[in-house]
Amino acid sequence: MSKQANGSLEVMQNVADNLRQARMQQGYSQEVLATRAGISRRMLVNIEAGESNASIATVDKLASALGLRFVDVVRPPSLTDKAQALPLRIWQGEHADSHASLLESVAMPGMALELWRWQLAAGDSYHAEADAPGCQELLYVLEGSLQVQLLQQNHMLQAGQSLGFALDQPCSYHNQGAEPCTFTKSVLMVPHQDQ
Template sequence: MSKDANGSLEVMQNVADNLRRARLEQGYSQELLASRAGISRRMLVNIEAGESNASIATVDKLASALGLSFVEVVRPPSLADKAQALPLRIWQGEQADSHASLLESVLKPGVTLELWRWQLAAGDSYHAEADAPGCHEVLYVLQGSLQVQLVQQSHTLQAGQSLTFASDQVYSYHNRGAVACAFTKNILIYPHVGQNPEQ
């Protein structure tokens, strides 16, 4: 799943099945859930039909609107145990060496922590939508060079360097180097920051 590349077909089907089931169990219409998540009803219809390659941020918004964690929406519906579902490849770029896997997800009262491993092929990029208000990312580069473009700043990280930033803004990753770049990403998610529970 991504804004500019292909997601895993298996994960897209997992998302479609899990969202539809959770929405019906909670008695939400598609219109109400779409409104709570801040997306269009048409987009939700397409996601539930498995016909839309939703971005990671969009899936996260839908999960939050249903009171679920991201991993509960992307894992295979047959697996009730989160531990059995991970690691799970969530994003696959157009190049084989560009992909991202969710390694672990820890849900605590008021906060979720996710651990990801990302890889970008030489010359490749990933463009992300803004996360929910209050969310932060902590990146650590394992190999290669990673450029992180924020709204008002650009950071270039080499292997062994890290960066923390607020991810409630549009941002992007770029590998300007000649070899694949690998990095870990921790995401701190505060599901209810800035949200109106009455919506």
């Protein structure tokens, strides 16, 4: 998936297949699903064809519009045991040392909790779109230093430090150090309310 999503070709194909199958099972046209998710029909057509690199936030919006969890859309559709799907590399940056893997996803009534492991190469960044109101993130830096830029706040975290914040705003992660930065993210996801 691109700079904002940059997943592997395998994950892009998983997303395409799972979205198309779930949409058809629920009897939605592409127009209806796109409207429910707040994206253009053209974008959905391209995602289902495996020709578009959807951002992580866009995939989450589509999953929510279908009443699914993010993990249900990115996992290989052939797996009967969903637990075997994880960990799964979801994002790969332009640098080999920049990548993110979904380690675990736990469903709870009205929400899901996801555990991620991220690594950013020296000098690399990742820009995330805003998510649904009520979604929260708690990150913890394992190695290196990480700059987290929120709408009107800038935080510099070193190894051993953590930060929690609401995801209803765009945010950016920057590694301005000379070595890769590794961090975990625990993300509390709630359904998008624009369905």
